Amino acid sequence: MRFGMPWPGRDVGRxxxxxxxxxxxxxxxxxxxSYLTVADIVANTEHAxxxxxxxxxxARTPYAHATALRHLHAQAPGRLFLGLGSAAFRINRDWLGVPPERPxxxxxxTVGAVRAWLHAENGDRVRYRGEYYALDADVRAPVLGRLDIPILLAGFNTRxxxxxxxxxxxxxxHGLFTDSWWNxxxxxxxxxxxxxxxxxADGRLLEHGWIITAVDDSAPERAVADARRMIAFYLTVKTYDPFVAHHxxxxxxxxxxxxFRAGDTDAMGRAVTDEMLAEIAVCGTTADAKDALGRRAGSLPRDVGYFAPPxxxxxxxxxxxxxxxxxxxxGAVPAQAD
Structure with missing residues (x-):
């Protein structure tokens, strides 16, 4: 597994x-x-x-997703991927103002239409037809050319x-994933x-994933409390009810x-049990975190794990x-068999 993290800013990122x-x-x-952040990543890293x-x-049309990736590809050829998430019902309806049904x-x-833009060669019409998108773009400028940028979906529930x-x-x-939920x-x-x-598929399908990670050797109790509150905040969303029932x-x-409804964030964290913490998060001291990683080989994504601070x-x-x-x-993550 490749060790990754959400972009921590330029100084820490380098x-x-x-x-x-x-x-x-x-x-x-x-x-x-997200795309502005990726621009900062590629401008301040060399190989990742x-x-x-x-x-x-x-939040964007397939055209907008693909154009952002083409722009970034000029700076970071061979280094890009695209992760798409459907977002929660109320975000689509109330924030984005788009139809929330049938995500x-x-x-x-969306994946097919973005690929149509990414795979188009110069001189090709960009064509895609479905229920939600109908593309027939004749781009009369030599600005295309096939890009094989992996597209991944945030897949929480079965469908x-x-x-x-x-x-x-x-x-x-998701950062909530456990061994049993993955497997x-x-x-x-x-x-x-x-x-x-x-x-x-061209080769094995990829697995990326977030891992809630809070390590502090000088104040491990605070790190654990932060991890508990992060878990609790995620679980306020009813989308994750099948996950809750599964466990x-x-x-x-x-x-x-x-x-959460009462605005008591400390009580939110206290409601997260020791079992929930152990199955979901990597937290406490460095030694605690390494032990957790050793126990959780099966609950880590096979290709890239993003060790994400709360x-x-x-x-x-x-x-x-x-x-x-x-x-x-x-180096503390145990090797996994494909």
Whole structure:
């Protein structure tokens, strides 16, 4: 597995690449744009992979996704990937102002339409026709040329994992993922989808994934508390209810959601049980984190793992400190068989 992390900024990012980090990713939210972050990554690194993980699929047209990648490819040929996520129902409806219905079918077409733009040679018409997108672009300028940039989907639940296997080049796992969720839900879903592909995949489908990571040898209790709050914040979203039911965590999740509604972030974190923490996060001291990685080989993505500092109620300064501390984990991940 290649050691990666969400982009920690230029200073820490350069240090991290020199230390052996082989991939950086860019998330997206109301205050930061994934493609602008990827531009910063490729301008300040030399060899590491770079890409959105994830960009909101429906916040942009397929044209906009592909054009951003072509622009970035000029600076970082061979280093890019694209991770797309469908986003939550209310984000699509209330933030983006796009139809929130049928996100699985819509994102499958998004992948096809983005590929149509990326694979077009100079002189070709860019054509794609589906239920949601109809492209027939005649670009009379020599600005195209096929780009084989991997497209991955954020596949949390079964249907999206299967869609990643059917139409994309791989899957991006969420920071909540556990060993059993990877092995009993996501990987089987991807395999089912791969069996339905119209054309065979070019090699094994890729696995990227986030790993909640908070390491602080001087204040391990605070690191653990930050990891608990991050887990709790994620689990306030009902999209993850199948994951909760799979693990039998309905009772603590009900408590943390009640605390969230009351605005009690400390109670949110306390509701996360020791079992939940151990199965989801890598946290505490460096020694604790290395032990956790040794136990969790099966719950780590096979290709790229993004060791991600908690962001909920955590300052940028502390996130940078967590990113630096995570560099001590390079080489601690046990080898995995394909």
């Amino acid at each position: 240090e991290a690449e020199q230390a052996g980090v082989g991939a950086f990713c860019a998330g997206e939210f109301a205050d930061h744009d 992979l770079a890409g959105p993980a994830i960009a909101y699929a429906f 699985v079918a819509r994102i499958a077409e 999206m994992a299967a869609t990643a296997g059917r139409v994309a080049d791989g899957v991006i796992g 009993e839900v996501v990987r089987p879903g991807v395999e089912r989808g791969a069996g339905e592909r119209e054309t065979a 039998g965590w309905e009772e603590p999740v009900a408590r943390l959601r009640a605390a 962001s909920f109620m955590v300052s940028p300064r502390r996130r940078s400190a967590y990113a630096r501390a995570a560099l001590a984990l390079i």
